[in-house]
Amino acid sequence: MFKEQFFDIIEQLKNPIVVTNPHEYDNPIIYVNSAFTNLFGYKNEEIVGKNCRLLHSKDKKQDALHKIREAxxxxxxxxxxxxxxxKDGKLAYEDITISPIYDKQKEKLIYFLGIYKDVTSIQHLLEKLHRIV
Structure with missing residues (x-):
């Protein structure tokens, strides 16, 4: 029951959300909301079961990736x-918050939850400003 309610709530959020299962090999994606599929262009069945590395496969040498793995x-x-x-290869900048989700007793890790905020337009403006200055 909790699991269904949890995913129903996430589906209604405006921010792209991803949920992964840390108990399976490679921490696969088990759920993405429609805001996520709209932003990245993947259908649910194309992304569920994959690792989030799929989204940055062209750009693996980011310091943030090491920080994520460590966290x-x-x-x-x-x-x-x-x-x-x-999916169509366009670069997108995101501020991402990743949080562990525990059971009621806060003893057992259940999921990792990733909340994305698309900041691509802000990043493009900053790049233009740097070229001007």
Whole structure:
């Protein structure tokens, strides 16, 4: 019951959301909301079961990726800015918050929850400003 309600709530959020299962090999995606599929262009069945690395496969040498792996290993929350790519190859900048989700007793890790905020337009404006200055 909780699981269904949890995913129903996430589906209604405006921010792109991804949920992964840390108990399976490679921490696969088990759920994305419609805001996520709209932003990245993947259908649910194309992304569920894959690792989030799929989104930054063209740009693996970002410092933020190391920080994410470390936070996941230590079961800690983290906020980073990351360069990702849509299904059609467009560069997208996101501020991402990744948080561990625990059971009621806060003893057992259940999921990792990633909340994305698309900041691509802000990043493009900053790049234009840097060229002017």
């Amino acid at each position: 996941i290993r230590e079961e800690k929350s983290i906020e980073v800015n990351l360069r990702n790519y849509t």
